[in-house]
Amino acid sequence: MATLYYFEGRGKAELIRLCLAAAKIEFKDHFLYERAEFLKLMEDGKLLFNQLPLLEIDGKFLTQSNACVRYVGRKAGLCGKNDDEAAQIDMLYEGGRDFMTPFLPIVFKPEAEVLETIKSKTMPRYMPIFDKVAATNGTGYLVGGGLTLADLSVLEALLACVEYFGMECFNGFPALKKVYETVTSLDTISGFLKSSHRMRKNDDRYITEVKRVLAW
Ligand SMILES: N[C@@H](CCC(=O)N[C@@H](CS)C(=O)NCC(=O)O)C(=O)O
Incomplete structure (x- = not known):
């Protein structure tokens, strides 16, 4: 089971979620609400550029959202035939x-x-x-x-x-x-859009959480 670390919102993580769903890879959303959790991921050396999202998959800790998407995309044959x-x-x-x-x-x-x-x-x-x-x-x-x-x-x-x-x-x-x-x-995408993995639109709560975690 993969784990996606991000805020409880779409931001730079939503396309990774869509791609995991399309690839039929089960995953857990690990939401960060507190700055201490973000600092801990940094201290543990899991955030290459000290940024989220972080995708834990196949024993690896991947960052850079587009790299995460491409890793999943390649596994699922979504990157083209030639x-x-x-x-x-x-x-x-x-x-x-x-x-x-x-x-x-x-x-x-x-x-x-x-x-x-x-x-x-x-x-x-x-x-x-x-x-x-x-x-x-x-x-x-x-x-x-x-x-x-x-x-x-x-x-x-x-x-x-x-x-x-x-x-x-x-x-x-x-x-x-x-x-x-x-x-x-598609079943995978319509299922995702109805699931709890599909995040809500940006709202004030989300903005507050992002600012708290990133100390903006
Ligand atoms: N190019 C990166 C950008 C990631 C990014 O900007 N993440 C933000 C949260 S959405 C972050 O962690 N910012 C903290 C920082 O840059 O110090 C990606 O696509 O993953």
């Missing part, structure tokens, strides 16, 4: 991270302000690109004929779009909507 697919997946994965990043400050900064920027700048920038890729691939996935890390990376941002702006966010982007529907219909 170098060409892997390169395509990597590009879309990184684009998905760039698409997701503007959501991370929600509640750390005033929510309405963050959402306005996402609506006016982030979504118009990224959604047409992912829609075009999805339309060209034509399988309901972004690369090839099955789930990859590209879909999961983009899905995290799409879930946030739907949560904050509703399904109308897909107006004009039918191929991307199909990717969203295909991936969220």
Whole structure:
């Protein structure tokens, strides 16, 4: 059983959770609420860059969220069948991270302000690109004929779009909507989204906990 150490929230850990679920790897969420727990992980030498998230898996202590995702992704065959697919997946994965990043400050900064920027700048920038890729691939996935890390990376941002702006966010982007529907219909992903591993939206409690643990 793997263990994921992070705050009780999404932040930089949610994609690791999604990926573990997609890979059918059982895991436990170990939430940190106190600074002392964070300092102890550092003292024990488990945090390479003195940062969370930390994924304990196969007797290893992995940090750097994208490294954790790729480790799990490789185990589960979500990184492509050849170098060409892997390169395509990597590009879309990184684009998905760039698409997701503007959501991370929600509640750390005033929510309405963050959402306005996402609506006016982030979504118009990224959604047409992912829609075009999805339309060209034509399988309901972004690369090839099955789930990859590209879909999961983009899905995290799409879930946030739907949560904050509703399904109308897909107006004009039918191929991307199909990717969203295909991936969220998979048993592993729909099960995850209903499970206690799926974290709630950022709220004041989460912000307070993060600030306490990191001594901000
Ligand atoms: N590149 C790292 C960034 C991790 C990161 O910024 N973690 C924050 C919490 S979300 C942290 O531990 N900050 C403490 C610090 O940097 O001192 C990753 O993706 O895992």
